[in-house]
Amino acid sequence: MTKIHVTTTVNGDPVEFLADPRETLLDALRNHLDLTGTKEGCGTGDCGACSVTVDGTLVCSCLMLAAEADGKAVETIEGMAGEELHPLQRKFIEHAALQCGFCTPGILVAAKALLERNPDPTDTEIRFWLAGNLCRCTGYDKIIRAVQDAAAEMRGAA
Amino acid sequence: MARDEIKTGYKLIGTRPNRPDGLDKVTGRARYGADFSLPGMLWAAVVRSPHAHARIKKIDMSKAMALAGVKAVITRADLPTGLTGEDLNLQDNTLAGDKALYDGHAVAAVAATSALVAQDAARLIEVEYEILPHVIDVDAAMAPQAPVIREGVADYSVPEGMHPNVSRYIEFGHGDVEAGFAAADIVREQTYKTEATHQGYIEPHACVGQMGEDGRGEMWVCTQGHWYIRRMCASVLGIEAANLRVTPSEIGGGFGGKTTIFMEPLALALSKKAGGRPVKLVMTRSEVLRATGPTASASMDVKLGMTSDGTITAGQIYFRMQGGAFPGMSPIGEALPCAFACYDIPALRHEAVEVIANRPKAAAYRAPGSPMAAFAVESLVDEMCRELKLDPIEVRLKNGARNGSKSSYGPVYNVIGLQETLEAAKAHPNYQIPLGPNQGRGVASGFWFNHGGETSVSLAVGEDGTATVSVGTPDIGGSRASLALMVAECLGIAYENVRVNIVETGALGVNEPTHGSRATFASGKAAVAAARQAIAEMCRRAAADWGIDPEAVEWKDGAAHPAGPNAGKFPPMTIGEIGAKMGSTGGPISGHHEVTAEGVGASFGTHVVDVEVDPETGRTTVLRYLVVQDAGTAIHPAYVEGQYQGGAAQGIGWALNEEYVYGPDGRLQNAAFLDYRIPVASDLPMIDTVIVEVPNPGHPYGVRGVGETGITPPLPAIAAAVAGATGARIRSLPLSPPKVLAAIKDARKG
Amino acid sequence: MARVHLWASLRRFADGLDVVEVEAATVGQMFDALERAHPGLAPAINAGLSVAVDGEIIANNRAAPVAPNSEVYLLQRLKGG
Numbered sequence: 001m002t003k004i005h006v007t008t009t010v011n012g013d014p015v016e017f018l019a020d021p022r023e024t025l026l027d028a029l030r031n032h033l034d035l036t037g038t039k040e041g042c043g044t045g046d047c048g049a050c051s052v053t054v055d056g057t058l059v060c061s062c063l064m065l066a067a068e069a070d071g072k073a074v075e076t077i078e079g080m081a082g083e084e085l086h087p088l089q090r091k092f093i094e095h096a097a098l099q100c101g102f103c104t105p106g107i108l109v110a111a112k113a114l115l116e117r118n119p120d121p122t123d124t125e126i127r128f129w130l131a132g133n134l135c136r137c138t139g140y141d142k143i144i145r146a147v148q149d150a151a152a153e154m155r156g157a158a
Numbered sequence: 159m160a161r162d163e164i165k166t167g168y169k170l171i172g173t174r175p176n177r178p179d180g181l182d183k184v185t186g187r188a189r190y191g192a193d194f195s196l197p198g199m200l201w202a203a204v205v206r207s208p209h210a211h212a213r214i215k216k217i218d219m220s221k222a223m224a225l226a227g228v229k230a231v232i233t234r235a236d237l238p239t240g241l242t243g244e245d246l247n248l249q250d251n252t253l254a255g256d257k258a259l260y261d262g263h264a265v266a267a268v269a270a271t272s273a274l275v276a277q278d279a280a281r282l283i284e285v286e287y288e289i290l291p292h293v294i295d296v297d298a299a300m301a302p303q304a305p306v307i308r309e310g311v312a313d314y315s316v317p318e319g320m321h322p323n324v325s326r327y328i329e330f331g332h333g334d335v336e337a338g339f340a341a342a343d344i345v346r347e348q349t350y351k352t353e354a355t356h357q358g359y360i361e362p363h364a365c366v367g368q369m370g371e372d373g374r375g376e377m378w379v380c381t382q383g384h385w386y387i388r389r390m391c392a393s394v395l396g397i398e399a400a401n402l403r404v405t406p407s408e409i410g411g412g413f414g415g416k417t418t419i420f421m422e423p424l425a426l427a428l429s430k431k432a433g434g435r436p437v438k439l440v441m442t443r444s445e446v447l448r449a450t451g452p453t454a455s456a457s458m459d460v461k462l463g464m465t466s467d468g469t470i471t472a473g474q475i476y477f478r479m480q481g482g483a484f485p486g487m488s489p490i491g492e493a494l495p496c497a498f499a500c501y502d503i504p505a506l507r508h509e510a511v512e513v514i515a516n517r518p519k520a521a522a523y524r525a526p527g528s529p530m531a532a533f534a535v536e537s538l539v540d541e542m543c544r545e546l547k548l549d550p551i552e553v554r555l556k557n558g559a560r561n562g563s564k565s566s567y568g569p570v571y572n573v574i575g576l577q578e579t580l581e582a583a584k585a586h587p588n589y590q591i592p593l594g595p596n597q598g599r600g601v602a603s604g605f606w607f608n609h610g611g612e613t614s615v616s617l618a619v620g621e622d623g624t625a626t627v628s629v630g631t632p633d634i635g636g637s638r639a640s641l642a643l644m645v646a647e648c649l650g651i652a653y654e655n656v657r658v659n660i661v662e663t664g665a666l667g668v669n670e671p672t673h674g675s676r677a678t679f680a681s682g683k684a685a686v687a688a689a690r691q692a693i694a695e696m697c698r699r700a701a702a703d704w705g706i707d708p709e710a711v712e713w714k715d716g717a718a719h720p721a722g723p724n725a726g727k728f729p730p731m732t733i734g735e736i737g738a739k740m741g742s743t744g745g746p747i748s749g750h751h752e753v754t755a756e757g758v759g760a761s762f763g764t765h766v767v768d769v770e771v772d773p774e775t776g777r778t779t780v781l782r783y784l785v786v787q788d789a790g791t792a793i794h795p796a797y798v799e800g801q802y803q804g805g806a807a808q809g810i811g812w813a814l815n816e817e818y819v820y821g822p823d824g825r826l827q828n829a830a831f832l833d834y835r836i837p838v839a840s841d842l843p844m845i846d847t848v849i850v851e852v853p854n855p856g857h858p859y860g861v862r863g864v865g866e867t868g869i870t871p872p873l874p875a876i877a878a879a880v881a882g883a884t885g886a887r888i889r890s891l892p893l894s895p896p897k898v899l900a901a902i903k904d905a906r907k908g
Numbered sequence: 909m910a911r912v913h914l915w916a917s918l919r920r921f922a923d924g925l926d927v928v929e930v931e932a933a934t935v936g937q938m939f940d941a942l943e944r945a946h947p948g949l950a951p952a953i954n955a956g957l958s959v960a961v962d963g964e965i966i967a968n969n970r971a972a973p974v975a976p977n978s979e980v981y982l983l984q985r986l987k988g989g
Binding site for chain 2: 020022023027030031035036037038039040041042043044046047049076077078080081085089090092093094095096098099100101102103104105108123124126127128130131132133134135136137138139140141142143144
């Protein structure tokens with residue numbers, strides 16, 4: 001099957017790759033671009049482990065074809081920290097908001113997208129925003145607390 | 159090695175430092191099962207039976223083999239014959255033989271140059287099936303008319319005259335049960351059912367396997383126990399264990415489901431057939447749900463006698479469980495001793511049968527058997543408390559096991575914390591909050607034995623006075639941090655100066671998996687012993703340098719000191735100083751310890767939950783949730799709390815939503831996270847925790863495993879709370895809205 | 909002689925006895941003596957058993973001591989998730 005030439009930006013870097021028309025953005029990130037921080041937990045858009053942003057919109061990368069990323073700006077977990085961790089990343093470690101850590105990249109990407117829209121969310125708003133990100137280990141308690149603490153710090157810093 | 163005399167005054171134990179693997183895990187750098195790749199690697203896909211029970215008449219691989227990029231196809235004919243017992247069961251589950259035994263049973267596998275080509279090739283493999291009658295339900299599977307799934311599954315324990323699907327039988331007890339019931343004011347008997355649930359780890363099973371024609375191979379795999387992977391793959395493939403080197407990846411959750419093999423031998427067999435090219439095999443979520451270890455489904459009769467003041471006089475249970483199409487997989491052997499483990503009851507009778515059914519081979523799931531048993535027994539205790547208008551915590555305090563009680567299953571409890579958890583629950587503010595309309599409160603206790611197991615740990619002192627610890631128990635929830643804390647405490651050095659690595663099968667003696675709540679207990683116990691061995695050697699080196707007797711040297715605060723004024727006057731020699739010159743004082747300094755760890759401390763917990771039930775829809779909302787559990791000593795309290803919260807959340811899912819739903823054709827109808835609905839963030843409240851600490855005398859720092867007990871009380875506690883909110887007692891899980899709504903309507907008719 | 913308590917469904921392999929008295933200084937010797945006295949118990953012993961010796965659980969240790977007057981309970985082999 002003929003492959004599609006895709007030109008896109010990932011975490012600010014220009015990238016090109018050849019995608020099978022059936023491949024998802026998640027497949028392309030993991031298998032063509034070696035960005036394995038974005039995880040596949042279900043492949044059906046139910047677990048959120050593959051969360052990335054595309055032109056600022058939070059998406060499940062398993063539900064988007066790789067070819068659709070052409071000309072778009074993709075942000076993944078690998079682009080979240082600069083020289084220092086993003087406050088969300090730091091607070092997740094401090095609050096023990098991860099156990100196995102597999103859902104963590106997707107939850108961090110989703111939480112960052114939330115705080116960009118709503119810097120002062122209620123617990124309920126966080127819970128509903130993250131309802132598409134499954135975590136089987138933590139019961140979510142420490143995740144909610146970590147997001148709140150990061151949000152407070154980011155508000156204070158602003 | 160018994161517990162230290164020092165009970166308090168720890169410098170590091172009980173603190174909450176950042177976990178050492180945290181940075182990798184928040185940046186996406188941590189490598190999980192599917193994140194590993196090798197040059198020349200192929201991708202695999204598996205062909206699975208769409209039928210619950212079918213004879214495999216023919217497999218035509220010609221079209222698949224003809225597809226460009228396909229490098230190997232295997233069926234059962236490619237695996238060795240002559241296996242017996244559990245090895246044969248593992249092989250039968252890896253690839254079906256004459257018959258497919260459940261929807262999702264692997265039939266063939268293919269390796270190709272890309273994942274897409276492998277999937278295309280799998281679709282080109284043509285399998286001809288003869289569909290056979292199937293059975294799904296646990297009670298139906300042992301009914302006289304049930305189809306016989308496999309001949310000869312009964313082990314020694316099954317009495318004659320039972321259905322051929324019955325594979326195990328257990329009976330035990332003590333005391334005069336009939337006399338106990340006669341002494342009771344009320345005797346009640348009910349039947350409870352729980353459906354199969356899945357561990358639901360977010361990371362699907364994944365591995366990369368490589369094996370040459372000489373039968374030597376390597377594997378990278380997400381697993382709770384890589385020595386188990388090695389032994390099981392070697393058995394299934396007929397190779398020697400030493401020829402297979404297994405390296406564990408980071409693991410994205412396991413909860414018992416990653417203590418065994420499901421598809422790992424396929425990657426190795428495909429690799430061998432493809433000329434030794436490495437093969438990556440990653441399950442889809444649908445494959446995980448259809449073909450990897452759910453827990454058992456259960457049908458349970460319970461009978462209890464109680465006096466009007468709440469004294470339990472006798473108990474009797476008869477449990478029936480199915481653990482899939484393979485014998486020995488249901489947790490009847492654990493469920494029975496767990497059932498009354500929280501109580502001290504003078505007369506008990508336990509009986510259970512295991513039956514096979516056309517479902518996937520069950521695997522362990524967090525406190526295997528205990529949640530179902532608790533649902534049955536704790537629910538009936540709660541029903542009788544409500545009938546007699548007795549406080550459920552007071553009744554448990556009155557009848558609950560305590561230090562020196564003889565347990566329901568034989569041993570005597572030495573030092574346990576059940577009573578302390580009950581007292582803490584009673585005193586907690588959550589237990590006093592007034593309830594509103596349509597709200598109810600449930601209480602239940604839970605138990606897990608905890609486990610020691612085969613453990614091998616090495617520790618090496620660095621030239622700069624740091625310590626590297628090699629352990630064989632994969633870190634599934636922060637155990638690197640808890641192990642580093644214990645070793646740092648023991649050596650008297652900074653937490654940051656201890657690095658804990660999870661090493662491959664070639665680097666240590668055999669380790670059991672991270673299961674049975676054993677990683678912090680058993681690897682911790684061995685790591686402390688290894689550290690003490692290193693300390694003894696460091697004291698010898700200092701003694702030699704000082705020219706005094708090694709017994710005259712003591713270790714404190716990370717340095718060797720002369721023990722008292724008679725030993726001589728020398729300045730302390732730090733671990734850094736000893737490490738720096740160890741090459742010239744006798745060579746490398748290390749410690750090593752291996753043991754089948756005994757001395758586990760039994761684990762008890764008590765949960766209190768408040769729910770509100772919408773009488774119009776039957777939907778249950780968890781308003782507040784309290785977990786009280788004895789940790790022995792909480793090494794890293796944040797991760798102890800995490801275990802409590804995570805266990806509770808899984809139990810809440812089991813109670814309210816999760817179940818395997820089969821159609822009349824025996825196919826699993828909800829093999830996706832959309833339909834197999836685990837709790838999401840908006841389903842749950844904050845989960846309050848109280849860590850009770852009754853130190854375990856069998857561990858140097860008093861540790862009890864904390865991983866499993868927390869999943870046990872939620873099932874009965876939530877059912878009790880729903881009963882309180884609605885007046886309707888539901889004796890089968892899950893408490894899904896339609897079921898609750900129907901029960902509310904029935905209760906109104908009542 | 910140590911007194912070994914069999915769980916109820918094992919008794920039919922031991923002539924109906926609920927307690928078997930054996931001469932043994934260790935758990936391993938206890939298993940071997942049990943099997944010699946009642947060969948029908950071999951499948952159960954080979955399947956793997958844990959024991960409680962005078963109240964203390966011995967999950968898997970043949971060398972664990974058994975005293976002449978010990979009370980031993982046989983248990984299903986304990987493991988976990």
